[in-house]
Amino acid sequence: MSGPSHILFIGGRGHELPKAQRLGLRYSMIQIPERVDEQQSAGARHYAVLDYTRLDLILPVVRAWHACHPFDAVVSFTEYGLEPASRCAIELGLPGDNLTAVLRTRDKTRTRELLNRRGLSAVRHRICEQPSEAREFMAELAGAPVVLKPPAGGLSEGVFLVETEAQLTERWSWTCRFADGPLLVEEFLTGPEYSVESISRDGKHEVAMVTEKLTTTTPGFVELGHQQPARLTSADRARINELTHAFLDLIEQRTGPVHTELRLTPSGPRLIEAQTRVGGDQIWELCERVSGIDMIAETLAHLLDLPAPARTPVAPAAAIRFFCYENAMVRGVRGRAEAGRAPGVVRLQCTLRPGQRLGPLASSSSRQGYVICDGTDTEDAVRNAETARDLVRVDREPLG
Numbered sequence: 001m002s003g004p005s006h007i008l009f010i011g012g013r014g015h016e017l018p019k020a021q022r023l024g025l026r027y028s029m030i031q032i033p034e035r036v037d038e039q040q041s042a043g044a045r046h047y048a049v050l051d052y053t054r055l056d057l058i059l060p061v062v063r064a065w066h067a068c069h070p071f072d073a074v075v076s077f078t079e080y081g082l083e084p085a086s087r088c089a090i091e092l093g094l095p096g097d098n099l100t101a102v103l104r105t106r107d108k109t110r111t112r113e114l115l116n117r118r119g120l121s122a123v124r125h126r127i128c129e130q131p132s133e134a135r136e137f138m139a140e141l142a143g144a145p146v147v148l149k150p151p152a153g154g155l156s157e158g159v160f161l162v163e164t165e166a167q168l169t170e171r172w173s174w175t176c177r178f179a180d181g182p183l184l185v186e187e188f189l190t191g192p193e194y195s196v197e198s199i200s201r202d203g204k205h206e207v208a209m210v211t212e213k214l215t216t217t218t219p220g221f222v223e224l225g226h227q228q229p230a231r232l233t234s235a236d237r238a239r240i241n242e243l244t245h246a247f248l249d250l251i252e253q254r255t256g257p258v259h260t261e262l263r264l265t266p267s268g269p270r271l272i273e274a275q276t277r278v279g280g281d282q283i284w285e286l287c288e289r290v291s292g293i294d295m296i297a298e299t300l301a302h303l304l305d306l307p308a309p310a311r312t313p314v315a316p317a318a319a320i321r322f323f324c325y326e327n328a329m330v331r332g333v334r335g336r337a338e339a340g341r342a343p344g345v346v347r348l349q350c351t352l353r354p355g356q357r358l359g360p361l362a363s364s365s366s367r368q369g370y371v372i373c374d375g376t377d378t379e380d381a382v383r384n385a386e387t388a389r390d391l392v393r394v395d396r397e398p399l400g
Contacts, residue, residue, distance in 0.1 A: 005072040005304045006045065008062065010052050010088065011081030014040055015284075019297040023306060028065055030058055045069055052084050062088050073303040077257070077277050077296055082106065095303040097254070098276055104251040105258075105274045109151045109184050111251075120246055121262075121271040125186040127151075131172045134185045138165055145188040147221075148172060150179035157363040160219045161188060171219060189272065191265040194230055196244045197279050197287050198258045199295045201302050205248045207241050208293040211283055212378070213261075216324075222361050226283055227319035227382050228290045236264060243269045251276075255302055257295040259283070281364065282372060286318040289346070289374065315374035319381035321389040323350055323368040326361040328396040330354055339391035344373035344384030352394055359399075 028046035074096035076085035089096030158178030259279040278284035292311030350369035375381025
């Protein structure tokens with residue numbers, strides 16, 4: 001007699017586990033040391049702490065687990081677990097293989113070259129081994145700004161704008177801290193930035209939500225906040241949807257979510273990069289609140305041939321704002337309780353504490369928490385989130 005379906009998770013931050021349990025699933029998990037959590041292991045049939053990017057380490061464990069308690073699918077919703085999960089699914093002959101799309105998006109160089117070959121959202125770029133090559137590329141662009149990126153990075157780490165040739169040497173060294181080998185150098189796209197959350201089922205795609213993004217502008221691109229739904233004209237929304245569907249077909253996305261980042265340039269939407277996972281920064285949660293689409297639960301249900309969960313939106317709009325202080329010594333933090341009671345607040349998390357020394361805002365992991373708020377429309381959600389964030393008063397003094 002068969003029991004509940006058994007899913008293998010490769011990594012994750014933990015929010016996927018309650019969703020699996022609400023679907024009545026059993027789960028096992030391979031986790032990296034820095035994300036180990038007792039609740040994860042307590043609910044797991046099998047749990048191992050390993051570097052899951054090392055297939056030579058995890059495949060023997062996965063095979064042994066599968067022999068004892070067979071899996072029904074293998075998945076990952078976290079960036080560095082995507083390829084290992086697909087390869088484990090292939091090894092075991094199980095649902096969860098999305099390898100072609102994963103490989104075409106994990107390496108930003110491969111993504112850009114594929115797009116340019118097909119004439120879809122073409123962007124001038126170059127793979128550069130040395131700053132001198134990037135300098136030559138800037139000269140070809142008549143001195144226009146460029147962006148330096150690690151080809152396989154994440155969390156906004158190592159992504160820097162270079163506006164003048166004089167900045168190149170220093171910012172090249174900044175990016176090299178996050179990359180081994182050549183850097184991807186791209187022309188800088190102008191215009192407001194958005195992300196598109198989509199879900200695919202057997203190659204059929206649905207745009208779940210378009211998100212407005214607020215980021216630092218120079219020299220890096222750390223995300224300061226997001227809001228949904230994006231305030232777009234019907235024509236711009238249609239162009240974004242068309243580009244997204246064409247891109248998902250191009251990468252051969254099969255089943256699961258994709259987080260696609262783009263800019264709405266004067267000549268139309270142009271793709272920046274994408275990952276075959278849900279959007280981070282709680283974007284997946286904003287999407288669930290506004291659209292009712294739970295991309296994680298729906299992916300699991302489809303892979304396991306279970307009924308899809310009901311879509312029940314809880315708010316017309318939602319926004320998140322992050323605590324983003326840098327280069328300061330925190331002397332005191334006041335107003336958390338007041339902020340938590342502010343209009344529209346869903347949840348407030350703040351790690352700021354007296355005596356804390358804050359370095360540069362180098363990536364999303366440098367931020368100190370967030371506040372999520374609902375609203376009657378996008379403007380109201382933004383107003384609620386920024387009001388609640390500002391009610392947390394941080395006394396600080398600058399560091400040299």
